[in-house]
Amino acid sequence: MELICPAGTPAALRSAIEAGADAVYCGFNDETNARNFPGLNFSRDELRKGIAFAHDRGARILVAINTFPRASATALWQRAVDDAVEAGADALIVADIGLMDYVARRHPNQRLHVSVQAAAANPDVIAFYVETFRARRVVLPRVLSVVEIAEIIRETTCETEVFVFGGLCVMAEGRCSLSSYATGKSPNMQGVCSPASHVAYEETAQGTTSRLGGFTINRFAPQEAAGYPTLCKGRFSTALGDGYIFEDPVSLDATTLLRGLQSAGVAALKIEGRQRGRAYIESVVRHFRRALDTLEDGSEADIVSLKPFTEGQASTLGAYRKTWR
Amino acid sequence: MQLSLGPVLYNWAPERWRDFYFRIADEAPVDVVSVGEVVCSKRAPFFAEHLPDVIERLQQAGKQVLLGSLILVSLRRERRQIEELCASDNGLVEVNDLTCLRSIRGRPHAIGPYVNIYNETSAAFHVQQGATRICLPPELPLSSAAVIAAAVPQAVVEMFAFGRVPLAIAGRCYHARLHKLSKDNCRFVCEKDPDGLALKTLDQQDFLTINGVQSLSHACTNLIGDIAALREAGIGSLRLSPQDCDMVAVARTFRDVLDGRGSAEEASGRLAELYPGVAFANGFLRGQPGFSFAHA
Numbered sequence: 001m002e003l004i005c006p007a008g009t010p011a012a013l014r015s016a017i018e019a020g021a022d023a024v025y026c027g028f029n030d031e032t033n034a035r036n037f038p039g040l041n042f043s044r045d046e047l048r049k050g051i052a053f054a055h056d057r058g059a060r061i062l063v064a065i066n067t068f069p070r071a072s073a074t075a076l077w078q079r080a081v082d083d084a085v086e087a088g089a090d091a092l093i094v095a096d097i098g099l100m101d102y103v104a105r106r107h108p109n110q111r112l113h114v115s116v117q118a119a120a121a122n123p124d125v126i127a128f129y130v131e132t133f134r135a136r137r138v139v140l141p142r143v144l145s146v147v148e149i150a151e152i153i154r155e156t157t158c159e160t161e162v163f164v165f166g167g168l169c170v171m172a173e174g175r176c177s178l179s180s181y182a183t184g185k186s187p188n189m190q191g192v193c194s195p196a197s198h199v200a201y202e203e204t205a206q207g208t209t210s211r212l213g214g215f216t217i218n219r220f221a222p223q224e225a226a227g228y229p230t231l232c233k234g235r236f237s238t239a240l241g242d243g244y245i246f247e248d249p250v251s252l253d254a255t256t257l258l259r260g261l262q263s264a265g266v267a268a269l270k271i272e273g274r275q276r277g278r279a280y281i282e283s284v285v286r287h288f289r290r291a292l293d294t295l296e297d298g299s300e301a302d303i304v305s306l307k308p309f310t311e312g313q314a315s316t317l318g319a320y321r322k323t324w325r
Numbered sequence: 326m327q328l329s330l331g332p333v334l335y336n337w338a339p340e341r342w343r344d345f346y347f348r349i350a351d352e353a354p355v356d357v358v359s360v361g362e363v364v365c366s367k368r369a370p371f372f373a374e375h376l377p378d379v380i381e382r383l384q385q386a387g388k389q390v391l392l393g394s395l396i397l398v399s400l401r402r403e404r405r406q407i408e409e410l411c412a413s414d415n416g417l418v419e420v421n422d423l424t425c426l427r428s429i430r431g432r433p434h435a436i437g438p439y440v441n442i443y444n445e446t447s448a449a450f451h452v453q454q455g456a457t458r459i460c461l462p463p464e465l466p467l468s469s470a471a472v473i474a475a476a477v478p479q480a481v482v483e484m485f486a487f488g489r490v491p492l493a494i495a496g497r498c499y500h501a502r503l504h505k506l507s508k509d510n511c512r513f514v515c516e517k518d519p520d521g522l523a524l525k526t527l528d529q530q531d532f533l534t535i536n537g538v539q540s541l542s543h544a545c546t547n548l549i550g551d552i553a554a555l556r557e558a559g560i561g562s563l564r565l566s567p568q569d570c571d572m573v574a575v576a577r578t579f580r581d582v583l584d585g586r587g588s589a590e591e592a593s594g595r596l597a598e599l600y601p602g603v604a605f606a607n608g609f610l611r612g613q614p615g616f617s618f619a620h621a
Contacts, residue, residue, distance in 0.1 A: 068441055068443035068444065068447070069443065069444045069446070069447075070443065070444060070469065071443065071444040071445055071468070071469035071470075071472035071473055072444075072445070072469075072472045073444075074444050074445065074446050095441070096441070096443065096444070096446075096447055097423070097441075097447050097450050097451070098444055098445075098446030098447035098448075098449070098450050099446070099447075101446070101450050102446065118423075118441075119397075120423075121397065121398060121399040122398050122399050122403075122404055122424055123404075124398075124404055124407070124424045124427050124428075125398070125422070125423050125424040125426075125427070127427055128423060128424075128426050128427040131427070143397070143399065143495065143496030143497075144399060144496070148399060148400075151401075170495060170497070171493035171494060171495045171540070172397055172493070172494050172495060172496070174441060175396075175397075175439065175441070175493065175494050176492065176493040176494075177462070177463065177464040177490075177492045177493065177609075177615065178492050178493050178533075178540065180464045180609070180614070180615055181464075181490070181492050181533075181542055181609075181614065181615035181616055182614055182615075182616065183614055184608065184612060184613050184614040184615070186464055188441060188443065188462075188464070189443065189464070209527075213614055213616075215526050215530065215532055216526040216527050216528045216530065217526070218527070219527050232493075235527060236524050236525065236526060236527065236532065236533075237524070237525045237526065237527055237529060238503060238522060238523065238524050238525070238535070239522070239523065240503045240504065240522075241503070242527065245499060245502075245503065245524060245535070246495075246497075246499065246540075247497075319496055319497075
């Protein structure tokens with residue numbers, strides 16, 4: 001299985017490759033990618049250099065152009081596609097159907113991956129992308145169990161890539177407007193979720209209250225660590241009780257499921273976190289490189305704790321083991 | 326401009342569901358009605374028994390019937406439901422997940438608000454595949470909707486104009502989770518909340534609504550004051566999404582404004598009486614936070 005690692009900066013790209021990434025995914029520093037954060041992502045020149053660095057070391061670069069183009073501004077996204085192809089990107093990761101159509105027509109030989117933002121969750125829709133746009137790989141949404149992933153792989157000719165570590169979308173990816181409901185900014189349109197520009201913390205004697213777009217997302221006791229107010233991971237109130245109604249503030253860590261994913265026939269494992277620093281990239285990539293290598297050897301992977309890098313220092317197997325089903 | 330009624334999103338008792346559509350057929354001044362269980366595949370068998378009668382009654386009343394597809398399709402059972410839906414000739418299929426496209430492309434169909442169409446090239450692609458109606462994603466601003474409507478004049482472009490706005494879909498069922506049940510043994514607890522389960526902030530501020538695997542806004546979309554701007558933008562249809570209130574009266578209120586009877590301001594006041602205690606929202610239309618509301 002290939003190890004696909006995130007990079008938000010040229011330094012992170014180099015770290016990921018040196019730590020053992022088979023491929024690195026990154027995006028341009030504008031609204032064409034789903035991690036459109038200030039100070040993050042690549043200029044055209046940085047991408048060209050990053051691709052050269054990767055290719056010299058036998059690694060590949062996948063370029064994420066995975067937001068949904070703004071009406072009347074689709075040329076910006078099409079230019080991102082053209083520039084990534086020209087720079088020598090090994091694959092483009094795309095979510096918008098109009099943009100996939102553009103890639104398939106304009107750059108028929110360019111390798112196309114269906115972004116997780118397209119939420120392709122079954123063999124029929126994957127077949128649609130393969131037949132219509134010659135998609136070569138699909139990044140599966142994080143709503144599926146390992147058993148369901150194995151079933152999909154049995155019925156498709158398309159390579160599959162799954163997330164194994166990092167921040168976890170609770171809702172089907174690319175189909176969530178919670179962030180724009182509270183802030184006006186959404187993953188699909190602006191490439192941001194629960195943006196920092198709309199976050200506020202208020203300190204009182206009772207503790208810290210975190211808000212997003214004016215809505216209270218969580219409240220922490222004085223000794224409790226105040227986490228970032230990602231909307232779907234907040235504490236809320238209902239007639240049936242208060243708490244983390246959608247999901248606890250945890251990160252995905254599928255280290256213990258690698259063998260099952262391999263048996264299922266997964267082609268590539270993906271680490272989330274283009275917004276994370278070099279320390280995260282280095283440690284997480286090294287961890288999974290070692291785990292994959294031991295898996296290839298036939299010995300069991302030694303499970304090193306990745307706790308310092310998980311959200312709220314807690315991890316989950318997410319939907320891969322559907323304890324809630 | 327057309328008025329359309331979206332599918333009932335909540336788990337209503339089957340007889341109530343049937344009677345609701347019978348009354349819509351007999352009394353509501355809507356042109357198009359989308360029917361079918363789109364939120365949860367487990368609920369679908371309850372309505373299946375009444376669906377043929379409902380479709381027949383609506384068609385006899387001169388309504389165009391759309392058959393809504395499931396929003397999130399992953400299980401084998403769900404894929405089979407999609408296959409059967411796409412094979413049916415009872416009405417125009419409303420595609421809520423691209424899974425439908427493999428079997429329906431090349432034949433006329435509608436695109437529902439759960440398909441990501443944010444720009445004119447995606448809209449043109451879908452029209453090329455056979456889409457004759459497109460209900461745009463609710464978070465889309467009017468500026469984008471206008472560009473899309475101009476790009477696909479052959480299709481009816483619709484906007485979500487009344488009702489709690491669908492914001493997210495998940496694999497996990499939040500009704501089951503809240504009732505400490507598993508999804509497979511959920512006992513259909515979502516039926517206890519025919520207008521959804523209120524989710525408030527810890528400060529007891531109204532925020533969201535839980536409907537099984539779906540999350541909606543607390544606030545109710547209300548574009549009745551924006552009708553002139555919507556017309557100007559080339560929008561051909563307004564979608565009313567059923568809430569637990571008198572939807573016939575809601576439809577009449579919209580129809581009155583569309584036909585130039587009475588002011589939008591009075592009509593908005595009337596909607597507040599018909600669906601009391603729920604704030605209005607139209608922020609998405611202006612590219613503002615979705616919960617916000619501004620009078621035109």
